[in-house]
Amino acid sequence: MLSLSNICVAYDNKPVVNKVSFSIESGEIGCLLGPSGCGKTSILRAIAGFEPVSEGDIHLRGTLVAGADIHAEPERRKVGVVFQDFALFPHLNVGQNIAFGLHGHSALQKSQRVIELLALVGLPDISERFAHSLSGGQQQRVALARALAPRPDLLLLDEPFSSLDAELREELAQDIRRILKHEGTSALLVTHDQHEAFAMADAIGVLKGGQLLQWASAYQLYHRPADKFVAGFIGQGTLLPGTLIDNSMLQTELGLFQLTAPQVTQFAGAKILDVLVRPDDIVHDDSSTNVAMVLSRAFKGAHILYELALNDDPAFRVLCLAPSHHDHELGERIGIRLDLKHLVMFNA
Numbered sequence: 001m002l003s004l005s006n007i008c009v010a011y012d013n014k015p016v017v018n019k020v021s022f023s024i025e026s027g028e029i030g031c032l033l034g035p036s037g038c039g040k041t042s043i044l045r046a047i048a049g050f051e052p053v054s055e056g057d058i059h060l061r062g063t064l065v066a067g068a069d070i071h072a073e074p075e076r077r078k079v080g081v082v083f084q085d086f087a088l089f090p091h092l093n094v095g096q097n098i099a100f101g102l103h104g105h106s107a108l109q110k111s112q113r114v115i116e117l118l119a120l121v122g123l124p125d126i127s128e129r130f131a132h133s134l135s136g137g138q139q140q141r142v143a144l145a146r147a148l149a150p151r152p153d154l155l156l157l158d159e160p161f162s163s164l165d166a167e168l169r170e171e172l173a174q175d176i177r178r179i180l181k182h183e184g185t186s187a188l189l190v191t192h193d194q195h196e197a198f199a200m201a202d203a204i205g206v207l208k209g210g211q212l213l214q215w216a217s218a219y220q221l222y223h224r225p226a227d228k229f230v231a232g233f234i235g236q237g238t239l240l241p242g243t244l245i246d247n248s249m250l251q252t253e254l255g256l257f258q259l260t261a262p263q264v265t266q267f268a269g270a271k272i273l274d275v276l277v278r279p280d281d282i283v284h285d286d287s288s289t290n291v292a293m294v295l296s297r298a299f300k301g302a303h304i305l306y307e308l309a310l311n312d313d314p315a316f317r318v319l320c321l322a323p324s325h326h327d328h329e330l331g332e333r334i335g336i337r338l339d340l341k342h343l344v345m346f347n348a
């Protein structure tokens with residue numbers, strides 16, 4: 001459906017997107033995730049046709065739309081776009097807003113599509129209302145319905161939830177995923193919010209400084225991050241230093257770990273490695289003789305997130321997510337057990 005091959009985008013000869021490649025299959029939802037200024041919107045705009053690429057190719061439905069000497073105009077690319085600063089037309093009611101892009105349809109077809117889409121976005125009775133009388137979340141659902149009305153096979157969404165509060169954002173992201181899957185629409189979302197990305201996308205690309213560091217499922221990004229930036233950006237965790245023994249064992253404050261054969265090859269010659277330890281790798285167990293000291297704690301409702309010092313040394317910290325009835329004070333030593341299924345390590 002969409003394929004980017006080594007694309008670069010530059011403003012005044014200053015590159016902001018550097019050799020980015022990924023593809024989205026038909027019906028798949030992708031997401032570009034990264035900190036502010038990493039180039040997410042520039043990539044989206046290049047796909048929509050609002051920016052030229054300075055290098056690389058973009059193919060849509062198998063057709064080259066952007067390349068060295070090719071720049072198909074946005075209207076010829078037939079992609080739907082929902083921008084961050086979306087605005088409904090204030091002088092049109094909701095139904096008219098949604099029907100706005102339906103050219104060449106009869107009045108009956110338009111009204112049927114409006115009814116169908118309003119039902120899909122969960123707002124069946126608001127066709128006659130105007131934008132100013134709707135909440136932010138309702139307006140965003142109508143904006144989505146408007147973008148979906150002409151049945152684009154690819155929808156680009158640029159931070160569509162940024163004006164909404166966190167709880168509503170995640171709920172809406174899940175709803176929109178359901179709607180896109182129902183319509184069979186492929187989509188690419190841009191966000192800096194990983195929870196939004198997890199709630200909506202099948203595949204997520206993590207960007208930093210114009211470069212795509214990893215394109216993978218949320219599970220892979222969390223459990224198999226490609227580098228330390230991705231490991232730090234996705235989810236929580238700490239890096240624990242370890243000393244490599246005989247190129248195959250790693251001695252850490254949590255004990256001795258055996259490297260796999262590919263890891264032995266990957267880290268041949270290294271002396272110190274950093275092990276990624278996620279909060280769910282450390283299980284709080286009152287019966288364990290292996291103890292760690294509570295450095296800080298954050299109450300999360302069902303859980304408490306503890307920051308623990310191993311061997312009483314604050315230089316060696318891990319996080320532990322414990323059920324919230326396990327209520328321990330700062331400085332207390334609590335039992336822990338390791339539940340590490342696989343080692344993720346980086347050169348220190």
Ligand SMILES: Nc1ncnc2c1ncn2[C@@H]1O[C@H](COP(=O)(O)OP(=O)(O)OP(=O)(O)O)[C@@H](O)[C@H]1O
Pocket residue numbers: 011016034035036037038039040041042043192
């Ligand atoms: N029209 C422009 N002219 C010059 N520089 C631009 C232009 N648009 C974006 N930039 C710069 O390009 C870089 C990437 O911007 P972009 O908007 O693509 O990032 P982003 O990841 O979407 O950021 P945010 O999450 O803050 O929207 C930034 O340094 C930005 O200042």
